Amino acid sequence: MSMASSLRKLASCVILDLDGTLLNTDGIVSEVLKLYLVKYGKQWDGREAHKTVGKSPLEASAVIVEDYGLPLSINEFVSEITPMFIDQWHNIKALPGWKESFSVIIGGDEVTAGKPSPEIFFEAAKRLNIDPPKCLVIEDSIPGVTAGKAAGMEVVAVPSLPKQSHLYTSADEVINSLLDLRPEKWGLPPFEDCKALSQFLPNYSKADSIAPIEPWLLHDFDDDFYGEDLRLAIVGYIRPEANFPSLETLIEKIHEDRRIAETALELPLYSKYREDPYLKSSLNQI
Numbered sequence: 029m030s031m032a033s034s035l036r037k038l039a040s041c042v043i044l045d046l047d048g049t050l051l052n053t054d055g056i057v058s059e060v061l062k063l064y065l066v067k068y069g070k071q072w073d074g075r076e077a078h079k080t081v082g083k084s085p086l087e088a089s090a091v092i093v094e095d096y097g098l099p100l101s102i103n104e105f106v107s108e109i110t111p112m113f114i115d116q117w118h119n120i121k122a123l124p125g126w127k128e129s130f131s132v133i134i135g136g137d138e139v140t141a142g143k144p145s146p147e148i149f150f151e152a153a154k155r156l157n158i159d160p161p162k163c164l165v166i167e168d169s170i171p172g173v174t175a176g177k178a179a180g181m182e183v184v185a186v187p188s189l190p191k192q193s194h195l196y197t198s199a200d201e202v203i204n205s206l207l208d209l210r211p212e213k214w215g216l217p218p219f220e221d222c223k224a225l226s227q228f229l230p231n232y233s234k235a236d237s238i239a240p241i242e243p244w245l246l247h248d249f250d251d252d253f254y255g256e257d258l259r260l261a262i263v264g265y266i267r268p269e270a271n272f273p274s275l276e277t278l279i280e281k282i283h284e285d286r287r288i289a290e291t292a293l294e295l296p297l298y299s300k301y302r303e304d305p306y307l308k309s310s311l312n313q314i
């Protein structure tokens with residue numbers, strides 16, 4: 029791919045959505061609703077999640093009260109469920125000093141219209157003193173993507189719900205994880221940690237600063253798990269790139285990688301994860 033076609037517009041800044049993009053707050057919403065609805069004899073199965081993602085708390089509450097036919101007003105619902113959310117928010121651990129990583133932080137309560145209105149993105153561009161078309165937005169929700177496009181910005185979508193990529197057609201790019209974000213595609217400097225990785229792989233030129241990652245799932249699954257919540261302990265190691273004169277040597281190397289990863293799980297550093305109930309249980313068992 030030529031530089032001309034791989035580069036879209038040159039971005040000068042990145043605007044990151046917080047809920048669902050930087051923080052897994054949508055997971056918390058599901059956990060709280062699951063517990064809460066039991067009280068009314070209802071069961072949250074996550075299928076309504078797409079109706080609440082990206083909405084303001086009041087809008088999302090209206091959806092839940094109506095969809096589940098709850099015998100209370102939206103305000104009563106909000107006052108009952110808010111303390112449960114506050115408990116859960118405390119479990120989100122932000123890294124100390126995270127605020128210093130951002131030039132500007134804007135809360136949803138600082139604008140009059142929530143997404144899909146572009147107002148919050150216009151406000152961010154204004155405070156950054158950068159023209160909206162030079163902003164790259166990273167968003168997890170459809171209203172967020174709509175808002176970013178309405179502001180005339182480039183938008184990368186990281187859908188927070190599995191198997192929903194096809195709904196994000198208005199985004200300029202859809203990626204599965206923030207780890208797949210390539211700032212250099214938008215004229216921004218590449219991530220430094222990818223460069224650091226390439227230093228361990230001398231055969232990789234600077235231009236190929238992304239090191240290849242070869243995944244192995246060490247667990248055998250009985251069924252497909254599309255759309256399921258997958259919990260992983262990731263064990264990785266870095267080895268020089270190998271040359272394979274035959275398919276057999278390639279397969280042997282892959283098996284060797286697996287053996288090394290399995291052995292690593294015996295190390296004290298990782299052994300606690302082997303028995304971690306969070307990793308061993310499925311969502312349905314909580």
Ligand SMILES: [Mg+2]
Nearest residue numbers: 045047048168
């Ligand atoms: Mg969001």
